[in-house]
Amino acid sequence: MRELMPRWDGKLAIGVATVALITVFALVVPLLAQDPRSSANPALLPPGPGHWLGTTKLGNDVLAQLAVGTRGSLFVGVLGGLVSLVLALFFGILAGYIGGVVDEVLMLLTNINLVIPGLPLVMVIAAYVQNAPGLGSLARSSLMVALVLGVTGWAGSAVVLRAQARSLRTREYVAAARVAGEGTLRIICVEILPNLVPLIAAQLIYGVIFTVLGEAGLSYLGLGPTGSITLGTMLNDAQTGQAVGTGAWWWFVPPGTIIAALGAGLSLVNFALDEVVDPRLRQAPQAVRRQRRSRAAITREEASA
Amino acid sequence: MTPVDGVLSASHLVKTFRLRSGLRSTPVHAVKNVSFEVVRGRTVALVGESGSGKSTIARILAKLETPTSGQVLLDGVPTPTRGRALAEYRRRVQMVFQDPFASLNPFHSVAHHVERPVRIHHPELTSAQVAARVRDLLDRVQLSPADRFASRRPHELSGGQRQRVAIARALAPGAQYVVADEPVSMLDVSIRLGVLNLLADLQREQHLGVLYITHDLATARHFSDELLVMYRGDVVERGPADDVILRPQHPYTQALREAAADPERLGALRDEVRRSLRPLGQERSASA
Numbered sequence: 001m002r003e004l005m006p007r008w009d010g011k012l013a014i015g016v017a018t019v020a021l022i023t024v025f026a027l028v029v030p031l032l033a034q035d036p037r038s039s040a041n042p043a044l045l046p047p048g049p050g051h052w053l054g055t056t057k058l059g060n061d062v063l064a065q066l067a068v069g070t071r072g073s074l075f076v077g078v079l080g081g082l083v084s085l086v087l088a089l090f091f092g093i094l095a096g097y098i099g100g101v102v103d104e105v106l107m108l109l110t111n112i113n114l115v116i117p118g119l120p121l122v123m124v125i126a127a128y129v130q131n132a133p134g135l136g137s138l139a140r141s142s143l144m145v146a147l148v149l150g151v152t153g154w155a156g157s158a159v160v161l162r163a164q165a166r167s168l169r170t171r172e173y174v175a176a177a178r179v180a181g182e183g184t185l186r187i188i189c190v191e192i193l194p195n196l197v198p199l200i201a202a203q204l205i206y207g208v209i210f211t212v213l214g215e216a217g218l219s220y221l222g223l224g225p226t227g228s229i230t231l232g233t234m235l236n237d238a239q240t241g242q243a244v245g246t247g248a249w250w251w252f253v254p255p256g257t258i259i260a261a262l263g264a265g266l267s268l269v270n271f272a273l274d275e276v277v278d279p280r281l282r283q284a285p286q287a288v289r290r291q292r293r294s295r296a297a298i299t300r301e302e303a304s305a
Numbered sequence: 306m307t308p309v310d311g312v313l314s315a316s317h318l319v320k321t322f323r324l325r326s327g328l329r330s331t332p333v334h335a336v337k338n339v340s341f342e343v344v345r346g347r348t349v350a351l352v353g354e355s356g357s358g359k360s361t362i363a364r365i366l367a368k369l370e371t372p373t374s375g376q377v378l379l380d381g382v383p384t385p386t387r388g389r390a391l392a393e394y395r396r397r398v399q400m401v402f403q404d405p406f407a408s409l410n411p412f413h414s415v416a417h418h419v420e421r422p423v424r425i426h427h428p429e430l431t432s433a434q435v436a437a438r439v440r441d442l443l444d445r446v447q448l449s450p451a452d453r454f455a456s457r458r459p460h461e462l463s464g465g466q467r468q469r470v471a472i473a474r475a476l477a478p479g480a481q482y483v484v485a486d487e488p489v490s491m492l493d494v495s496i497r498l499g500v501l502n503l504l505a506d507l508q509r510e511q512h513l514g515v516l517y518i519t520h521d522l523a524t525a526r527h528f529s530d531e532l533l534v535m536y537r538g539d540v541v542e543r544g545p546a547d548d549v550i551l552r553p554q555h556p557y558t559q560a561l562r563e564a565a566a567d568p569e570r571l572g573a574l575r576d577e578v579r580r581s582l583r584p585l586g587q588e589r590s591a592s593a
Binding site: 171172173175176177178179180181182190191194195 | 368369391395399402405407408409410421422425474478517
């Protein structure tokens with residue numbers, strides 16, 4: 001069990017702390033701050049008492065918008081990450097475990113998905129579903145944005161999971177389970193999946209990062225959800241409200257910072273998980289240090305000689 | 306007892322693998338036309354070097370590989386490839402793998418490994434009955450107190466203990482035949498005998514038919530009734546274990562026997578070396 005847990009070190013601590021802080025901020029602050037859509041405040045106030053992060057051109061409180069926007073982005077990110085993980089598990093594990101023709105077909109689909117440029121595809125699909133009749137209020141909701149990003153972002157994870165499933169498939173304990181009489185589905189779910197937990201967690205985090213950034217990109221282009229506030233829609237508002245031109249830095253710097261911090265924090269957690277998947281990565285820093293020390297020793301010797 | 310009752314037999318087994326490198330594919334003849342019978346209550350040893358095709362035969366009998374041609378018969382009936390009949394075959398024919406560090410899932414407890422085959426093949430048992438059976442199986446492979454071992458995970462066990470778990474798992478469905486693929490080759494020399502004796506005891510108690518695959522002639526002779534020597538996919542020699550070992554006919558068997566550590570011969574060698582050294586030493590002392 002212990003070898004499945006990441007080792008507690010500086011990288012992981014900073015990553016977990018950043019992500020936890022942002023999550024708490026997104027969950028707690030919306031309850032305390034004013035209505036993010038209230039335009040009763042003076043427009044374009046710089047940060048100060050009363051409005052810690054100032055106000056927007058429409059008189060919205062930036063702190064309130066930031067908190068609700070972070071919550072919206074996290075919702076889209078986690079949902080999109082989960083959707084892409086489910087698809088990656090289906091394509092990757094099935095292809096890797098069953099092999100043969102199934103592998104060929106599933107990997108063909110995965111590779112097609114992989115070579116299509118991501119953002120343009122997302123833009124086309126997003127623009128299409130938003131104008132599709134019959135979807136009603138769902139069409140421009142954050143739920144739909146999460147689905148679109150999830151459906152386009154699973155291919156990379158599927159390739160990684162397939163490789164690992166192929167390797168686990170040849171383990172003797174899988175053969176032993178077959179001899180014991182276990183069925184294919186149970187072998188995948190009970191014998192193989194638990195040993196993939198660190199890898200699956202890493203792929204989920206990768207999916208969340210991809211979706212958060214993708215949502216920010218889509219929203220900035222005006223293809224994001226219309227009903228809800230996210231970090232991306234804030235940036236879009238700041239852009240259309242000419243925040244840069246008028247010097248209203250407090251309008252676009254906070255959402256940008258949160259997106260960057262969230263991406264960095266999740267990536268740091270992922271590095272720690274990568275070390276669980278490939279323990280050799282743990283030795284890399286020590287190896288570098290050893291090399292550096294011995295090189296320094298050689299230079300010293302040469303200098304004294 | 307009719308002649309075909311209680312027999313697991315391999316009939317003209319052939320297995321050819323295709324090694325693909327680029328566009329070319331070369332056939333590898335792992336097993337060429339091998340036939341033998343394992344009768345309940347007796348042990349057949351299959352001896353040969355690495356790559357001689359022994360493990361392929363084990364995997365064919367355990368239904369992990371399908372033979373290129375030939376078939377496996379249980380009580381004279383060709384073995385099924387799927388469905389209920391395959392489950393029934395698996396209930397009766399089980400396998401112990403070579404590497405106890407690889408054949409147990411690191412994620413699951415000892416209880417899981419032994420309990421699953423019981424549940425699969427005896428769905429009518431209640432949870433309490435299954436638990437009792439698991440305890441009984443662990444006791445039988447001398448992992449006691451069973452309750453303390455049941456909750457452990459493979460990495461908390463020694464190699465010998467792991468292999469005992471693997472044996473308990475093989476017995477769990479109520480197996481009548483056990484294919485043991487080099488069951489002790491990955492274990493420490495000091496505990497090999499314990500595991501082999503356990504297998505032999507269980508075989509006597511439960512009237513098992515055992516196919517003991519090994520490259521160790523000494524244990525093959527000691528633990529088996531019949532012995533088959535495999536070389537490059539062919540059975541080159543077979544017969545009662547003592548005959549094959551004491552009066553080997555095929556040059557390969559003779560070479561195997563020569564290569565095996567023989568205490569008497571080692572002693573003789575040592576004497577020879579000593580004799581040839583003594584005059585040297587005497588000469589030196591004389592000249593000094």
